[in-house]
Amino acid sequence: MLHMTKTQSAECSRVRQATVPVTSDVDIVLARQRGRELASEAEFTAVESTFIATAISELGRNILQHAGEGEVSIRIEKQEDGTVLIVVARDHGPGIPNVNRALQDGFSTSGGLGLGLPGVRRLMDEFEIVSHRNHGTTVIAKKWARGCTIGRLGRTARASFERRDGAAGRKFAAVGSATR
Amino acid sequence: MQVPILKQGPYLIASVQAALRDADLIALRNALTEQVGTYRSRGVIVDVTAMDVLDSFACRTLSEIASMIRLRGAQTVIVGIQPEVAFSMVQLGLKLEGVATVLDLEEGLKYMERRTKRMDHGRYGK
Numbered sequence: 067m068l069h070m071t072k073t074q075s076a077e078c079s080r081v082r083q084a085t086v087p088v089t090s091d092v093d094i095v096l097a098r099q100r101g102r103e104l105a106s107e108a109e110f111t112a113v114e115s116t117f118i119a120t121a122i123s124e125l126g127r128n129i130l131q132h133a134g135e136g137e138v139s140i141r142i143e144k145q146e147d148g149t150v151l152i153v154v155a156r157d158h159g160p161g162i163p164n165v166n167r168a169l170q171d172g173f174s175t176s177g178g179l180g181l182g183l184p185g186v187r188r189l190m191d192e193f194e195i196v197s198h199r200n201h202g203t204t205v206i207a208k209k210w211a212r213g214c215t216i217g218r219l220g221r222t223a224r225a226s227f228e229r230r231d232g233a234a235g236r237k238f239a240a241v242g243s244a245t246r
Numbered sequence: 247m248q249v250p251i252l253k254q255g256p257y258l259i260a261s262v263q264a265a266l267r268d269a270d271l272i273a274l275r276n277a278l279t280e281q282v283g284t285y286r287s288r289g290v291i292v293d294v295t296a297m298d299v300l301d302s303f304a305c306r307t308l309s310e311i312a313s314m315i316r317l318r319g320a321q322t323v324i325v326g327i328q329p330e331v332a333f334s335m336v337q338l339g340l341k342l343e344g345v346a347t348v349l350d351l352e353e354g355l356k357y358m359e360r361r362t363k364r365m366d367h368g369r370y371g372k
Contacts, residue, residue: 091267091268091269094267095265095267098299102298112330113329113330113334115330116299116328116330116331116334117333117337119299120334120335120338123303124301124302124338127268127301127303171339182302184339185340188337189334
């Protein structure tokens with residue numbers, strides 16, 4: 067058991083990553099499966115892995131619906147303050163005219179439920195979106211392993227976080243600026 | 247990956263075996279709506295135990311299945327949503343409202359028996 071833990075942490079110290087080009091609905095499945103694999107190989111719980119896979123699925127479908135094609139890259143980084151999985155969904159489509167509106171629940175231009183982007187934001191710990199008209203959209207979403215979440219500080223669209231270990235457990239401090 | 251649809255007495259059981267693409271979900275929806283008439287089925291059980299992700303598209307399609315089957319005069323129940331999947335769905339804001347869900351296939355069959363018995367009672371009087 068001890069030995070296994072050691073092997074696992076050795077695995078995590080390596081940067082693991084995958085890039086999946088998204089051009090059809092098969093790629094959405096492929097991307098979320100790769101995401102789940104990477105998450106499970108690292109120290110993510112079953113719930114966290116499912117959150118990640120679901121978020122990737124939504125991001126992949128966004129690419130397909132709005133841009134037609136793009137790519138999803140997933141990488142695991144072992145940082146000093148924990149393991150983080152980073153999803154980058156990139157397309158060169160028309161861009162999102164109003165990012166704030168796209169982040170509202172129930173807003174949809176595609177006839178969907180309009181839960182895609184706001185949902186991804188709730189599933190992940192950190193969320194950032196950059197969109198330029200006619201140049202495409204990039205969404206960066208991060209999830210920290212084993213509950214190193216920012217949930218207790220409230221969700222922010224654009225924030226980076228610094229973790230410190232306090233005597234009373236983990237303490238989180240925001241160092242980024244929140245847009246909400 | 248096509249979803250096998252089994253005929254079990256007056257019910258159809260669609261048992262998802264692996265991850266589904268969007269096109270597979272649409273095909274399943276269409277096949278169930280069709281076959282419920284072909285076999286004059288009273289109910290449809292969709293077993294999603296093997297689905298590790300139920301995203302907004304999958305949920306929308308499941309809702310559509312339930313609505314379409316209802317319009318065809320039969321009942322639908324979704325069985326086997328895994329705990330992690332349920333957690334993700336709630337985070338995503340997907341409630342699958344108006345769609346019957348029960349724990350597993352066994353409960354699904356019991357549910358169907360209750361529902362269709364009540365329907366028969368209502369339909370044919372005392």
